[in-house]
Amino acid sequence: MNLRFSCRRLNGALTRAWTGLPFSATTTHASPISMLLAGALIILAGAGANAQNMKASSQANASPAGDATSGKRIYSSHGCYECHGREGQGSTLSGPRVGPDPIPFPAFVRYLRQPAGQMPPYTTKVVSDAELANIYAFLKSLPKPVPAQSIRLLNGEEKTSR
DSSP, rough: HHHHHHHHHHHHHHHHHTTTTTOGGGGGTTTTHHHHHHHHHHHHHHHHHHHHHHHHHHHHHHHOOHHHHHHHHHHHHHTTTTHTTTTOOOOSSOOOOOSSSSSOHHHHHHHHHHTTTTTOOOOOOTSOHHHHHHHHHHHHHSSOOOGGGGGGGGTTTSOOOO
């Protein structure tokens, strides 16, 4: 019976702490141990919620399986290359770089559906979600460019003779 009473008091303290309500005069005689337990439970509940949010966000950012070959065809047929380049490299004069390491898939879809700037919107009537998954797979499949430091000619290590 005493344990049940303590759990009820602890639950009440947790509820008041979680909702930001002040502790009433009836809880001023609560033992320091129950207050420490209440604080520890609040911290553990927050850590558990944070872990669930991280898991949910990583699942939300997971890209669907798509076909890179079809994605390349769709990327070309819809004219994406005209601004973003054939390899998604982008340009300072036209569109930004979109490959080989694209933004997370949900952000990719959101931007294509409701873009900012000069890019036209690609609604589901124009490009389906499956086609977007294929384009995304194509952009992810692109090889990363070699670092400029590894290109000998750019570093002056090899000069051409005339």
